[in-house]
Amino acid sequence: MPECQTLVHAGVLVTQDAERRILAPGALAIADGLILDAGPAAELAARWQPRERLDLGNMLVLPGLVNAHSHAAMTFLRGLADDMPLMEWLTGRIFPVEARLTADIVRTGSLLGFAEMLRTGTTACMDMYLFEGAVLEAAEEAGLRCTGGEAVFGFPSAACPDAGAALAATRGLAERYAGHERIAVAVNCHSVYTTTPEIIAACRDLALELDLPFHMHLAETRDETARCLEEHGRRPVDYCRRLGVLEARCTFAHVVDVDEAELDVLAASGAAVAHNPSSNMKLASGAAPVAAMLRRGLAVALGTDGPASNNQCNLFQEMGRAALMHKLVSGDPASVPAEAVLDMATLGGAAALRAPHLGALAPGMAADLIALDLAEPNLQPMYAPVSHLVYAATGHEVRLTMVGGEVLYRDGRFSRFDYDALRREVRALRDFVLG
Ligand SMILES: [Zn+2]
Structure with a gap:
């Protein structure tokens, strides 16, 4: 035997x-x-x-469930500012705190986010943030799978003076984690509204050169579309297509404000979509056309987005909300059935992370x-x-x-780290945010 x-x-x-x-x-x-x-x-x-x-x-x-779009470190902002429009929330409340961030704060916030993920059944995530090296160290400590990379912006972040430094950091992470069993690297181009055409092209080039997934927020709101039309003369999907982004293995978060033709373009490109129902509802961004995506065979995954716009890192909550929101907006109780939702949280997540051994x-x-x-x-x-x-x-x-094959959480206990010690560190996070 x-x-x-x-x-x-x-x-x-x-x-x-x-x-x-x-x-x-x-x-x-x-x-x-x-x-x-x-x-x-x-x-x-x-x-x-x-x-x-x-x-x-x-x-x-x-x-294990796969969280295809997270900002795990943002647990430190959980519950700080709710009930606000996206741009006002981002520029008025989130960016000012993020301007003062340190790698230590990011490491502690991430470990808390990963603790919540493991506690609620998530075993892998695709993460985007500043000081992503500290995020990946926290993922190694927690033991879950994480695909991450330094967030690339067209302005200085607390971690990087410019986009070139963020891309260099991503390249460094790709070297450090080459061949790692659980940690992988993606090019995290933040969005069309926080970058320039030159930066997006540089992100695409790095993704193609190192064969890394290209992860980006795309077509999240009608405001984003209006701004892209005004500044670049094109809607976000077409703008990215013209810049050659779709040549890379893309995972796009949100994809709310898209039309049928844009969905055809995305489906033909082999892109995956990370659908974030809680974040989209909380920020009133709209309902991504998930049923239309699934009809086209697009890989659709689920993400929690950051705990500042959710406020949880819990994929079970996303599954329930995904199933309900598409019934509400379509008026069709048969829309996006339970089996399709479970597929999104497992197999769809594996597709988004480009990890066919998961799901x-x-x-x-x-x-x-x-x-x-x-x-x-x-x-x-x-x-x-x-x-x-x-x-x-x-x-x-x-x-x-x-x-x-390794038990990371069982009956209230995390096997790789001391949760009580983490909770004491989280108190310091609150002092940092308010200070
Ligand atoms: Zn996001």
Whole structure:
């Protein structure tokens, strides 16, 4: 009988594999951070000789969720300023605090964001911020997968005097993390409204040269479109297309103010979209045409955006809100069904991170999984597990979070860092913001 490191026994196993198998009970054979086998529990018990068993018999096990657009460090701004328009919020409340930022503040804020992600079932994220080197160090400490890069702006940030320095920092990170199992690098071109054509072209060049994903906020609001038309004579998607951006492997956050022809262009380019329902609703940015994106075969993922515009780093909340908002805006209760939403949070996220080994529990895929406690009252009774994951679960039913076969969170405890010590550091963050 072949040996495996761990045999996971799950009360219910939602695989997200090609057949979308749901097995009750199901099992997973794991070794070297990968899934070797997935199937009915009795079959795997007869097939594998494990060195250890992980009994999750009263749990619902599914692939770890992928947060395709985050600013994890911004936990330090959570709840500072709500209920304001985007540009006023960004320039009046967020940018002034960010102008004083330090790498230490970013590291602590990021670790808090990653703690929340692991606690609520996220195992990978695509992150954009200043001092992104400190973000990636926090991700290494927390243990989750993170694809990040220094945010590139057309003006000085606290971390970089100009766009050239931000791109040099990104290049440095790409060298530092080349071949890393969990940390990857993207070119984070902030947006069309915070950069110039020359900066966007330089970002594209670096993405193509180093074969890195190109991650950008795009077509977030009608204001952005109006400004792009005024300054560059084109709408944001066309402006980026003309600059050659779509030649890179693009992940665009938001993509709210787009028309049918622009969706065709994005679909033909192979771009992925990170949909951020909470942020879009909170800032009244509008509803991204997600149903139209899915009809075209565009890869659509879910993101939390930053905790200043959400205010959570919880993908379960994004799943529920995504499913509901598109029904409300379309007037069609069949729009964006639960299965499509779970696909966005798993397989869509893998597409956005350009990480095809994530998003499903099947042989050869990463052993990134989460387990929800089926004893919780809001998960009973259960007829359709995917319905519960999207409409009933909050994320706080997560009892175990595993990345690459390593348990990073279990029953209130983080395995790699001291959460109580982190909470004491978070108090200093508040003093920094108010000071
Ligand atoms: Zn964002």
